[in-house]
Amino acid sequence: MEIDQEVSDKGPDMEVAGKKYPSFTKRIIETTLTVRHGQSIVIGGLIKDRKSKDITGLPCLINMPVFRYIFGKESKEVEKIELIILITPHVIVSLGDVDAVTEEFKNKVESVVKMFE
Numbered sequence: 625m626e627i628d629q630e631v632s633d634k635g636p637d638m639e640v641a642g643k644k645y646p647s648f649t650k651r652i653i654e655t656t657l658t659v660r661h662g663q664s665i666v667i668g669g670l671i672k673d674r675k676s677k678d679i680t681g682l683p684c685l686i687n688m689p690v691f692r693y694i695f696g697k698e699s700k701e702v703e704k705i706e707l708i709i710l711i712t713p714h715v716i717v718s719l720g721d722v723d724a725v726t727e728e729f730k731n732k733v734e735s736v737v738k739m740f741e
Contacts, residue, residue, distance in 0.1 A: 629653045629709055631670050659713055667709040674703040 635647040651670045659665055679686055681696025692698070714725050 625659065625713065626656050627654070627667060627709075627711065629667070629670070629707075631707060633672075653709065659711075661715045662712060664710055664712040667711065669706045669708040671707075672705045674705070676701045676703075 629652070631651045633649050635649045637644040638647045639645075651672065653667055653670060655667055657665065657667075678699045678701075679692065679696055680699075681692070685691040685694075686696035714721075716722055716725060
């Protein structure tokens, strides 16, 4: 079995010849594996760390090292996102198997939807 997973995000705008254009980041997992019917596997994770720093306060005074801490506020934010991929393949041999797998998938989706309602 060959598996490819891609996650794309909008990146910072890029300036070219005085005009701003959107950029995109892409993370990809590609693997080839052999697995038994009904055996679950984990294909690693796509990890993204995002750090941001913001300084607010009186415009002229926050640029001065000592006054920045008196007349301004500095905030830092760290965000970590990890996507872990779990796969459980099912081999479909007959039309009866198709119906059973479809019903199982439908029940799983309904239970997840109910969790977020």
